[in-house]
């Protein structure tokens with residue numbers, strides 16, 4: 001399996017995604033500040049991978065804390081969580097990952113006689129459990145979504161929602177992998193995904209690693225390929241899904257969804273439950289990360305725009321729920337009206353036994 005990130009005794013080890021596909025190198029983050037930097041600079045990226053990385057960052061901070069009593073540890077926990085939370089604003093998984101470890105530490109601290117060492121052990125165990133759960137969720141999404149993809153045909157994806165964006169297997173690419181494992185003959189069209197080129201560099205790299213036939217398209221080629229009948233389905237991941245089903249994902253996803261609707265092509269979103277944000281009513285309230293202008297002005301280290309050109313670089317856009325054919329989660333395949341199907345699934349997530 002592609003080793004996106006990994007807990008080790010020395011710290012958290014990350015495959016450096018900024019160097020792919022030309023170099024396969026690793027970065028070791030030995031403290032929580034280094035994990036924050038790895039997330040901010042996109043050495044690791046993709047919502048589920050960011051979520052687990054942040055959880056591991058908090059666990060690493062707790063583990064390496066010089067605190068000698070629980071009160072001191074609490075004070076540090078606050079700083080650790082704030083540092084990690086300030087890295088990237090859009091993927092809700094980041095905050096989910098941080099909160100899960102913060103909540104555990106707080107809960108354990110309430111127990112009488114609990115030691116710092118016990119809390120440290122439990123925090124690390126929880127972060128490692130989240131890693132395993134993420135892979136399991138991806139496999140379940142694959143199993144649930146595979147039959148939605150055509151038996152034969154072209155599937156377009158945008159950005160990278162694969163093993164590299166998760167702890168392994170992937171969300172959208174996990175569904176593609178599962179369909180291929182079940183005998184579907186698919187050809188993947190990977191949008192290059194300007195300006196960071198997640199599609200050209202990462203999706204193409206990991207699908208070819210698994211021998212899944214892939215064609216890279218420049219971002220402005222999807223419409224003509226759809227019109228030519230080469231694409232039978234679109235599947236993407238998500239960074240945050242609001243309670244009404246609006247989907248924030250990599251910039252350009254919205255345009256692909258509109259094109260898919262125009263051409264009568266189903267548009268699927270695959271995302272684990274940690275990407276659903278029931279506290280955010282609609283996509284309008286989702287914070288959109290604005291990244292450095294240099295990602296747009298430069299290509300391969302070389303300036304490509306006039307020095308005085310104005311630049312905007314929103315890293316994500318919001319696809320209104322009306323364009324989404326189905327949302328594939330590990331809890332099931334959800335359909336419109338999403339306000340209702342997401343609410344029911346949220347109740348199931350909170351009280352699995354009660355819903356049956």
Ligand code: MRU
Nearest residue numbers: 045046047159161165237238250
């Ligand atoms: O800026 P990135 O590379 O972190 O953005 C990633 C995406 O937009 C992915 O499509 C999304 O996180 C889903 S990953 C399973």
